[in-house]
Amino acid sequence: MDSFDLVITNGICVTAGDIAPYDIAIKDEKIVLLAPSGSLADANATRIIDAERGYVTPGGVDCHVHLQEPAMFGKGTSSDTYETGTRSAIAGGCTTIVGFAPQQKTEPSLLAALAATHLRARGNSYCDYGLHLLVGNPSPQALSELAALRDTEGVTSLKIYMTYAALQLRDDQILSVLLAARGHRILTMIHAENGDVLTWLTSQLEAASLFAPKYHATSRPPILEAEATNRAIALSSLIANTPILLVHVSDPGATLRIRAAQTAGQPIFAETCPQYLFLTRDDMDGPGFEGAKCVCSPPPRDKESQEAIWTGLRNGTFTILSSDHCPFDYDDGESGKKTCITEDFPVGRFKEIPNGIPGIETRLPMVFSSSSEGRLSLTKFVEVTSTNPAKLYGLYPKKGSLIAGVSDADVVIWYPEGKDRKGLDMTITNGMLHHATDYTPFEGRKVGNWPRWTVLRGRVVWDRDGGGVVGEKGYGEFVKRGITSYMLEFS
Amino acid sequence: MDSFDLVITNGICVTAGDIAPYDIAIKDEKIVLLAPSGSLADANATRIIDAERGYVTPGGVDCHVHLQEPAMFGKGTSSDTYETGTRSAIAGGCTTIVGFAPQQKTEPSLLAALAATHLRARGNSYCDYGLHLLVGNPSPQALSELAALRDTEGVTSLKIYMTYAALQLRDDQILSVLLAARGHRILTMIHAENGDVLTWLTSQLEAASLFAPKYHATSRPPILEAEATNRAIALSSLIANTPILLVHVSDPGATLRIRAAQTAGQPIFAETCPQYLFLTRDDMDGPGFEGAKCVCSPPPRDKESQEAIWTGLRNGTFTILSSDHCPFDYDDGESGKKTCITEDFPVGRFKEIPNGIPGIETRLPMVFSSSSEGRLSLTKFVEVTSTNPAKLYGLYPKKGSLIAGVSDADVVIWYPEGKDRKGLDMTITNGMLHHATDYTPFEGRKVGNWPRWTVLRGRVVWDRDGGGVVGEKGYGEFVKRGITSYMLEFS
Amino acid sequence: MDSFDLVITNGICVTAGDIAPYDIAIKDEKIVLLAPSGSLADANATRIIDAERGYVTPGGVDCHVHLQEPAMFGKGTSSDTYETGTRSAIAGGCTTIVGFAPQQKTEPSLLAALAATHLRARGNSYCDYGLHLLVGNPSPQALSELAALRDTEGVTSLKIYMTYAALQLRDDQILSVLLAARGHRILTMIHAENGDVLTWLTSQLEAASLFAPKYHATSRPPILEAEATNRAIALSSLIANTPILLVHVSDPGATLRIRAAQTAGQPIFAETCPQYLFLTRDDMDGPGFEGAKCVCSPPPRDKESQEAIWTGLRNGTFTILSSDHCPFDYDDGESGKKTCITEDFPVGRFKEIPNGIPGIETRLPMVFSSSSEGRLSLTKFVEVTSTNPAKLYGLYPKKGSLIAGVSDADVVIWYPEGKDRKGLDMTITNGMLHHATDYTPFEGRKVGNWPRWTVLRGRVVWDRDGGGVVGEKGYGEFVKRGITSYMLEFS
């Protein structure tokens, strides 16, 4: 038998399709052998990890991550860099992210925006990464660059916004983007909230002197998301049913609209995030300014909505589950949540709270733990947090699976049941996390498991009981992506 | 490296989750190694099959097969025995079937019914097989036997009928079955057509002297299936949402009702069959008595319905795709379709046409071929014809997957593209099939591929270019089944 | 100007279409003149009633009234006769009822059943009345009598049951009834609850020793009504969309199903009753056996369902609002609610509580009062309690409207706002009612108005402040009915 770089023996391996015990051999950054459980325990390998019957999953793929983006919506500045954000990722079992290369409204070129982002990311990442183009200006020039983006740059997805003054596209602009994207089989992600409506509602609230963080939710009622979602689906249908992805869906009404489109056979994909599974709008109603810690868009909804989102995750309405990691320090009046606290607004002003929360490290542990509570099967967990994102964004089968000779050796090994797990059932505290942000919205939540080891291209980069982050900045590589596997079916 | 019994090299392997090139090594009836494509080309193995870049899929699992059942609905007798039916199965790439052990209305015991069926199957099967209990009489005794069925006999599913005088259960009886089934986490399959209504409609048609085969469809309009489906779902909801499977769904209205239940999070599963994807009611309107060749229940619908069934297959409404192989000879006045031709009814009498069509051998080739037409992805093909049936009926991961050290070495190897495939694109003729039935309803249909080799537990049992059926009667084993993987999520 | 028998001046007249002040002149039992408000104040008339700006509405038409029917479901006996029931009707503003002529399962003839009911009603009624045939046995003879029923007897509607052992028809029998009814444009009323299911649920509850009145609701969950409603609509669609009326709808799920059919253009009509607007299942959970006072079928549902029924009334889903007056004494161990109290069942046994409640007198005041709370417009009130029942059951325009020269002079005059109304806002007590039943389920409810005068064919039969019931037994006449106005649109 050959010699291997790494063997994982005695694990219960879970993929999107299967769950069963088998051993995994790794060589030259790739998975090279899947063999009966225990059969590789004595293999000729540089390193052998005994999973002790713990679960082994493909490395997490998180395709909705904001890092070091220039401030586009106000005064807030990302509290994480590519370095700190990806460090946090691997500590949470995530081996690949896709971040955003934001094109400003005043910038005609997408390629230029991409180049600028590369400068920030290159050499700084602990995990592998790809990039989406965030289109602020769908100029003819920009749209003419899609071929180059795809063929040369390995960028095969765009994100557009139906809200935020700095980014909001009108419906005709969206159609132009969809038409161009379809021509190159590029996937368009849509942030669906009706910007005109929320601006108006915000004015009304401010006119009534309602400024506290909790009014963020009031200014963005569910119907505003459902409406925009319906509109986005209509626009897709006008471009010969070109595939779109509705990002960070939070509202049951939007979910039902998406489901109806899927029922009719339209290629409508949807993403949800941990904040819609674990937070509610009550979390924005803390004492003083505390609620700002949970201010993100769309806002967390009510308890009943949470249940509907779980149901949608189980029945396949949601294709992927991402973090939408978009971090700002809380206790920072220069560039964090508290920038909106001024003399005139001593407890802040919801409309100027930087929108977004950190979550790249907690995503996998929190959702994995839900599987033991029967909320989600383990295969579904892998499907929505790793395999489907990889397929949807053209990273598959390199990422998101455990295929001999094909997949990168990106693996998470979880603690076995009954193992003394260093404090598991553990409680999340910000102190244990590896981002650079000064809080987590999930402070105090219990989780039932945590990645014990994270392996990226055959190398152990996270060893919870043996040094924590043991990977290095710069080991993470930029990954050129192909077109979405799903796109193939509809074009 | 170990020595192997069989190595399949150079194939493109497809499972429910993945599609990628890798090699498979087999030993002692099991898959024991998955390795990089080509890496086992020179392995130490008794036999090495070069797939020549053809697709390699898990052996087909067909969980809706009627063989050698005693006549319960009229004069027709199954034209296939366990021997001929399973011979046909392996020639079509199907390595496991689940047949029915029918309990007559006059028979109080399920165990007795099972024993009787074992006598017919044992030693006669070319492929592995399990058995469902077909419950004609949900007597207290019968329901008290469920524990033994599951724990001792490896039978974990029941089928019940909402139609057919000999088998129709009333809603209160169905509730009793569901309650008992839930207690033992046994899955209940439901044939959902409103029997009272179709009996009435049949009387009306006969009163109007309408006897031709095509009136079979008239007597069973779509609404009658949609109604019964709605009722079955309501009954399930009354038993704490106990999981049920709606078998052989043909109607878009029924499909939408199932989809609505799934959207709401209810554990409603559904099956469809090739006849609802490839036949229409026009096929029952042939010259003379020809239409009888396509008489099955529910009847094939119209073109638009076909499209809706395809859509339901793609979007996940249908969990499985089975053959509902239920064969009767056509040209046989004693026990086949023509038993209903008498002096009084020279062109037959639709209500006495034995209901059912053969299809065990054509199922996989016909649906596989649709994948190249873009109707179904290959992973979806494997999912609905192999993996999901295995999971749903407690055969997984022994069956339905390709897991090293775990899965039985049941594999189908398809012809590569461009290969001289002995007449492929081939045309189906009954002469090339291996059942004992004198016709196929798919006569003359083109398919684009066919299993080149079928491997059952490591042994080549079908070698299309090297002898055809090379397996042996009796090699197929009875498989005790566990409880459905899906059931675990809902109980 | 002519002389009149009666003039009503100074009223605000409300019909299904209009609301405006005008005077009404009556002669020879008919309305003969509508004239500007006050213009007939000095007319030459035997009697002039000054409505003092109170509302004037057409006499109520209550087409769902059970009186003096033979016991078919158990030991209970109607506590009202035609005499006492119709006395109660006029005191509540109801001038026309349609009762039931029940055909027993053992009785082959509908005409015989009708004749038997005539014997009970004739000469005993205070208000006008028609009769529906309640079909217990849809024998060929029975169905052959429909032409005679319609053409000779003036009976143009049937009621059938999907529950109750004594009456439950199977789906094939229902189809036979619908087919025959369609042939004669007779309207079929359907009591839609799944009898097999509720029988089974009742057994389960009894097996668990749950006998209290409140379990009546448990034994008849909403889904059982929704299911049967769906089935009834399917059956109608099979008979070329023959019109049906779903009686006493209580469940939002059933309501939505009906609404969907109406949206699609099917001729599905629906009725609801005050018990589904004013009672909830909590009312069946009183101390001891008290809950039995509200036991009727379907049972009252929860608060949210009530709101959905109000919404359905407002948006037109419900065509009519009837009382389903079906009275049994409460404190009566021989023939009332307490017949089910025995030594073995000291607090009763829900399955043997006679099903039904009294409500013929309270229907109009309670619903009229809701109009001042903004729950229902006054025109809608008249539409669903008088005009639509008259149209639906072939009584229009003789009944249900205020048309000069055409309509019978059946009128209700309500107290004006601000009038000292003898205790209004009054509280309902059984003592003030005129039925022979020993309780009302609405005891203690407030109403905001009550009929001040009731006029039947020109004669004051109820004068609340001048003698109460001033009409006479036997003044009420049997009314032969024509076919439903609505039927004309669909046939």
Place this chain on the structure above:
Amino acid sequence: MDSFDLVITNGICVTAGDIAPYDIAIKDEKIVLLAPSGSLADANATRIIDAERGYVTPGGVDCHVHLQEPAMFGKGTSSDTYETGTRSAIAGGCTTIVGFAPQQKTEPSLLAALAATHLRARGNSYCDYGLHLLVGNPSPQALSELAALRDTEGVTSLKIYMTYAALQLRDDQILSVLLAARGHRILTMIHAENGDVLTWLTSQLEAASLFAPKYHATSRPPILEAEATNRAIALSSLIANTPILLVHVSDPGATLRIRAAQTAGQPIFAETCPQYLFLTRDDMDGPGFEGAKCVCSPPPRDKESQEAIWTGLRNGTFTILSSDHCPFDYDDGESGKKTCITEDFPVGRFKEIPNGIPGIETRLPMVFSSSSEGRLSLTKFVEVTSTNPAKLYGLYPKKGSLIAGVSDADVVIWYPEGKDRKGLDMTITNGMLHHATDYTPFEGRKVGNWPRWTVLRGRVVWDRDGGGVVGEKGYGEFVKRGITSYMLEFS
């Protein structure tokens, strides 16, 4: 008995609620007596009209009429003035219209816009008329004038647009309008088509050199109407469910969305027009430029959509049926349809075809005729063309009904069945119409009846067999309107 100005005897009177024979007496512009049929045949009256058993209906109320509006969308100019348009109205049985007072985008005041329109209408009208404000600029000043509009000017409705560059309001502006309107219980009419999308689609079509009239339909696909309708309903829900009216609904998808809102109890009203009942998009595909005759917005749809609109009319989804009379000459290169024919565009350019068709005169005859084909009951006909518009726009009960002492004596008398009706079944030709437009899109259509006499406030203004238009310009009065009757229920 008094003396009367006019008596109509021997008619079959139809209102929204009733249909029955009775006589009508008129004095001082009002209906003063409704009496048994024939009883007024010898009354003391200036004139007695024998309806000869013909139907008698309230005068038509058409609340969507464009006359003499300044060109806001392009070069087209209204081919009808208030004089010619209202002349056409009475010849078609319409006694009241509501036109539009258009506020330009550059005009801050609504009152000024109203004053300008009054100048055009005053003294020129053959029928009574009211005015809606068409809001092009919802400035603070404009919205502050709503109280004066309602209380002083008798204007209680607004129309706003989601399309047309000159008029399109953004969603935030719409919210401002709805909020202000709600405060004054003013009804907002919404033209719901997505302007951004249609502009984009138009560009695409032009880029492909597709200019013919039929591409007007292509540029405004149904989804664009359904989307905007969904959005408008969402906006209403955000303003506490303030009532809105969706005008000129043409698409089944939009209809279903409206229906869903009504099912949920939201106060969403809808209008459709004859063009969606009688034309299809094929009518825009005539030879040469002929199709331009049917170019209006939204465009007529397909045959199946027509059926859905009829169904919606029958089941109450549509509250009113208006003409949307918006006439342009066809054969006129200066200001008519042909303005878009230039050297560069010899067969025209669809995007510059003036949008709109004439139909004020044909509305009632065409729809009335449909009642005899069983498409619509006569009461429904009156309801949607006269009574409901009057109620919805605050004209009731002065208009839209036949109430003694209350309603204006506005009456249409139709030809009796069997009467020699001067060419009836007649064929519509433009020559027989009384507008000033050079064509009718309904040329050659058959109708089964036509108004024989039209009576406006007691005066015969149209006598088909006795002089045709016998009313006079200027007899028509401006009618101040109250708030909608329906609004009362929701505020």
